[in-house]
Amino acid sequence: MRSFLFAAVLLCSGLQCAHAETDHGAIARAALTGVIRPGYDALTVATGALKDNAAALCAEPSAAALTATKDAFAAAVDSWSKVEIFRFGPVNKDHRYERLFYWPDPKGIGLRQVKAALADKDETVTLADTLAGKSVALQGLTALEYLLYGDGAETLTSGDSEVGFRCSFASSVATNIDRIARAVAEAWRDGSGYSKDFLSPGPSDPLYRAPKDVTLELYKAFTSGIELVRDQKLGKPLGTSPETARPRLAAFWQSGLTFANMVGNLEGVRTLFAEGGFAQVVAEESPGVEKSTLFDLGHAIDVLDAIDMPVTEAVQDTEQRSKLEALRVALKSARDTAAAMIARGAGLSFGFNALDGD
């Protein structure tokens, strides 16, 4: 296993040992080659299959073709969920992130726009080229989810012209998703501007000016990835009681992929931690904590994976609620512990405002 620390600069004086200098470049390399690139590459495989399945469904509508397209959608959501935690790099350009995944949408704006496009028979949404210039809410996974699972989706199995429009819309969204995913994967390739800046940042670079900046970026992906699941994905739909629960705030509630999406998010976080260099930083800082972090994340994934009811029912179910509440507490403590160790081990400083005293 590659060492992320320069052992040579370990300095000891008396009983106090100074920290070894963290090799920030090694963390960036591990994250890019072991996590980010494979993550987006897997996404393009899934979105390619989704695009093909949607095209096949429109060419020859059938129950089997719809099922195959839904399966491909679920696979694309799974792949997306793992890279959803990355809010930097090429996905952050040209609103690609929002175009792929328009969420949260508490006021249901996206849904309203999709329904309006269906009602108006707005032909511009049926071609990927023109769709890309439309509202971001019409372009991505949340729009496609409604087209495949929402009211009227069952008509996709028959071939009349009414259905033809919906299917063409779905197919153009799938094509658009695939194009965006490919553009992101492409922009991370070896030798690209993003890769260069990520791997060897210099003082005059626009995004990262020192290797430590990249570590900080990855740290943010790790911590905000857990927060995303804990607060946004779980906390908002759960509310404080069954009465205040709002399951329609959940991501992918229509397709029943809500918990699969969270599982994917946490798998993304776990992979980043395990393969992206942080586990070793933590292990050097406080041996054993890296294992407990991996255990906590694995446990959370297992709990979410085992929920076998849709989110609309789960938020009303006392047993599931208490399980999910406990999970939120566990995720917070796992996040806080690992974050503190990473920050200390990698020499990142925080609390700019919290420690300010004003």
Add this chain to the structure above:
Amino acid sequence: MQLDRRTLLASLAGSAAALALPKALAAAFVPECFAAARMDDHGAFSAALFDLERGDLRAVELPARGHDVALRPGGKEWVAFARRPGRFGVAVPVGNGEPVWFASKPGRHFFGHGVFSADGRLLYTTENDYGRGFGVIGVRDAGAGYRQIGELPGYGVGPHDLALLSDGRTIVIANGGIRTHPDSSREELNIPTMQPSLVYVDIETGDLLEEQKLAADLHQLSIRHLAVAQNDTVVFGCQFHGPEGEAPPLIGFHARGEQPMIVPAPTATQSALRNYIGSVTADAAGGIVAASAPKGGLVTYWDVAARRFLGTSELGDGCGLAPTHHSASFLLTSGDGWLATADADGSLWRHPSRYHWDNHAILVR
């Protein structure tokens, strides 16, 4: 047709779509411009005018850490202040003009906050007369290079945030009650005897119009930040300097002539605030106030008329708050680098950035 931020985002993404918009609608899609102080990862301080679509529109390097920013009425200029115990201020035109620098006079330092008179002619800043240990309000002539032309009493120790009421004549000052001296850095010198207050001062005569102190058992609740919401209701946020383990309420409401009302959050949230409110801001309509708790990584929302807790958003080291053009909607800034827009229902959109954003932010236009 009512447009909110989300519709804007949804409509803006494709430039082709944006170009096809009728002119009147396109004008409504101009994103909000904000201003705030910040630090980059190399420790360089600056203050900037920015929006969430284009990033920086104008940035000015600061000699040291900044704090709050004040907008000059008319919207053509904003002023960034040094964080206490700093001594610099800088007025930055929204357009191309040169920034104007000014400083506190000998024996004074800024606390990081200021507010303009309603006509934009005078600037009022909270300052420390540290020789005497009292707070004062510096008065500067914005039209004359921010030359200091006078000083009003602050009627308390450690004045921090301040704001102008709708009459254009009364300022309300949060006196934190904590004595500090630049020679002892940021050390707090009088915690056992501190007596914070909320005072209303006539800016034309310098007279004290009203003073509100909290109950004796709450004297260690330092009143630090405030916002003027609808009907001139002053909403203030506190930092508790009493025993660890206690979690008193930190948000208060006050209308002239009434008793201040301190309102707790639900128990779990209250303790999660970690006894520290960093910033308070009213929304565009003045009916909802946001108060940030950077130590707790929470932003709380409050119904001004009902004096009631509404809910929270979570944002690690989130402190700076500004209204947007829309009701119940706020910009949130974080020391961890996030800019976010949030609705009072707790939904939150993150925008990555490359800066550690400082405690405060303002809406410029």
